[in-house]
Amino acid sequence: MALNHYFNNIVTATTSIFEGMSITFSHLLRKPVTIQYPDRVEKPVQEMLPARYRGILDLDINLCTACTACQRACPIDCIHIDEVKVDKTYIIVPETGRKVAKIKSPAVFNINIAKCMYCGLCTEACSTSAIKHTPKFEMSTDNLNNLILRFVPPEESERLKAEEPEVIKRAEERKAAEAAARAAAKAAEKKSPPDPE
Amino acid sequence: MYEFLSSLIQRHELLKSLPDEWVYLVGMLIFAGIVLTFASLFAGITSYVERRIAGRMMSRIGPNRVGPHGFLQWLADGIKTFQKEDIIPAQADRALFRFAPYIVFAGFFASFVVLPFSSALIISDLNVGLIYIFAVTSFVVVGILMAGWASNNKWSLFGGMRSAAQIVSYEIPEGLAALPIIFLAGTLSTQGIIQAQGWAPWDWFIFHNPFTFIAFFIFYITLLAEGNRAPFDIPEAESELVSGYNTEYSGMRFLLFFFAEWGNLWVMGAIMTIMFLGGWQSPFHFDNALLTHLIELLIFTAKTSVIIFITIQLRWTLPRVRVDQLMNVCWKYLVPFSFVNLFGVAIWMLVFPNGFAPMSYLMTLLGVLILGIFIRRVIYNLKQAHVEIHVNPLI
Numbered sequence A: 001m002a003l004n005h006y007f008n009n010i011v012t013a014t015t016s017i018f019e020g021m022s023i024t025f026s027h028l029l030r031k032p033v034t035i036q037y038p039d040r041v042e043k044p045v046q047e048m049l050p051a052r053y054r055g056i057l058d059l060d061i062n063l064c065t066a067c068t069a070c071q072r073a074c075p076i077d078c079i080h081i082d083e084v085k086v087d088k089t090y091i092i093v094p095e096t097g098r099k100v101a102k103i104k105s106p107a108v109f110n111i112n113i114a115k116c117m118y119c120g121l122c123t124e125a126c127s128t129s130a131i132k133h134t135p136k137f138e139m140s141t142d143n144l145n146n147l148i149l150r151f152v153p154p155e156e157s158e159r160l161k162a163e164e165p166e167v168i169k170r171a172e173e174r175k176a177a178e179a180a181a182r183a184a185a186k187a188a189e190k191k192s193p194p195d196p197e
Numbered sequence B: 001m002y003e004f005l006s007s008l009i010q011r012h013e014l015l016k017s018l019p020d021e022w023v024y025l026v027g028m029l030i031f032a033g034i035v036l037t038f039a040s041l042f043a044g045i046t047s048y049v050e051r052r053i054a055g056r057m058m059s060r061i062g063p064n065r066v067g068p069h070g071f072l073q074w075l076a077d078g079i080k081t082f083q084k085e086d087i088i089p090a091q092a093d094r095a096l097f098r099f100a101p102y103i104v105f106a107g108f109f110a111s112f113v114v115l116p117f118s119s120a121l122i123i124s125d126l127n128v129g130l131i132y133i134f135a136v137t138s139f140v141v142v143g144i145l146m147a148g149w150a151s152n153n154k155w156s157l158f159g160g161m162r163s164a165a166q167i168v169s170y171e172i173p174e175g176l177a178a179l180p181i182i183f184l185a186g187t188l189s190t191q192g193i194i195q196a197q198g199w200a201p202w203d204w205f206i207f208h209n210p211f212t213f214i215a216f217f218i219f220y221i222t223l224l225a226e227g228n229r230a231p232f233d234i235p236e237a238e239s240e241l242v243s244g245y246n247t248e249y250s251g252m253r254f255l256l257f258f259f260a261e262w263g264n265l266w267v268m269g270a271i272m273t274i275m276f277l278g279g280w281q282s283p284f285h286f287d288n289a290l291l292t293h294l295i296e297l298l299i300f301t302a303k304t305s306v307i308i309f310i311t312i313q314l315r316w317t318l319p320r321v322r323v324d325q326l327m328n329v330c331w332k333y334l335v336p337f338s339f340v341n342l343f344g345v346a347i348w349m350l351v352f353p354n355g356f357a358p359m360s361y362l363m364t365l366l367g368v369l370i371l372g373i374f375i376r377r378v379i380y381n382l383k384q385a386h387v388e389i390h391v392n393p394l395i
Helices: A002-028 A069-071 A121-126 A154-191 B001-010 B011-015 B020-058 B073-083 B094-114 B128-136 B140-151 B153-186 B190-195 B212-224 B253-274 B289-315 B322-350 B358-383
Strands: A057-059 A079-092 A099-112 A131-133 A147-152
Touching: A002 A121, A002 B020, A002 B253, A002 B289, A002 B322, A002 B358, A057 A099, A069 A079, A069 A121, A079 A154, A099 A154, A121 A131, A121 B128, A121 B153, A131 B190, B001 B011, B001 B020, B020 B073, B020 B253, B020 B289, B094 B140, B094 B253, B128 B140, B128 B153, B128 B190, B128 B253, B153 B190, B153 B253, B153 B322, B190 B253, B212 B253, B212 B289, B212 B322, B212 B358, B253 B289
Parallel strands: none
Antiparallel strands: A057 A131, A079 A099, A099 A147
């Protein structure tokens, strides 16, 4: 009925305005949720971020085996790796406790963080969890070149590249020695046939 | 203030020697300056307070960087806008474009003439006070329409036309809702209306009888529409008309529009206080005239501030109404109800020529009850949200 509708409208308007005002008034007494970044925060914003926050990438150079899996996983090619051979060592992946042989190391490991889209595919590809996201996010700069992260310093890079032939030679020598030792063992086996028993 | 100047002339030899007209002119200019200073300070500080309140209502903080707790934000904004270039569009009607903000400002500022601050603090107690207020506040529509037309911009013109339609329509329920009070007080003068009330809530006109109680809300809604305040701010609806009639303005002229908008808050609150909430009536009477007036001034300001706060809260609670809804509210709801009210009060005055005190007490009780339910709802909403309580307004 039209008259009913008319008075219903008045009741609805009055009660809904009343209820709306009680809600807005209750908001006056609530604590604002604003975080006053950067100067009026109770603790650094990095500590408030969730554990799996994908911030700027970081590399643990000791764990990296220069497998280039991350370079291949990156959809926008912002990782650049030059690998060199190094003396064989064993590393232990901290998260799983797995033992991995390291025979190569990056001579150049650059990430162009300006291009990076923080998809996290490189960290998933990494078998030794050397490359990781950090909660860091403040890296504003006035020069685009400052946004290329160079994890291997140039002098270290040159040293590694210069040592590589020697490393290869050493590895070959060791391989040759191992092969010789194996051959000698075989020969010895042939000379003394197994016991007739 | 005329009486005050006359007594000054009587007392001082120096003023007696001067022509009377000159003394009155200079005196009135000084009073106008004082009121202008008050209005400017009020408009500026209210813009800051409103932003802080709006922030808290949205769980934000609001401006808190300039000065102590951001208190000087209004000054920074004002000075910044003041320094901007005064751009006039090439296709605009230059004379009208320049003149429009002054008309809006004059319309708002002229109403201060009859707004009292205490029993003696009033520029002039005109015997047609309320009619004068309605007359000068509708002067604003001329300025807004002029601004919208002279800008030669479709959005501005829309804003101006909407404003004209809105203010002209809402003047009818405004006048009809004011009539019951004029009946009861028997006068149009603002001081006379206040003197017809008492200091206690049951002596106020809002609680006089059920009809004046409804008239209070009708009148408040029409005042919101007259002052272009949300939810009736369709002349400058940001989401539809960019900024409506003041889209093309910049610099000082733009500032004048906003000055009038925020200053209008005081005018609205003061009119409501005068007509329904007992004005400056105070229960305390001292021998010291200064102290008495100070108390009266405080009471008047406090009542006005409550109305201003509700106006601000409404702005941040309700969505903007559409143009057709605006007209519906006016013609289908407010106008019939204000007519009913008018007859109701007339009959009430016939039946109870000297008022009916039990009804006043009952209505006061109703008012307290509504306030109590409101507080209960606020507490309920707070409990429902399970949030940290932070009562301190400064953060």
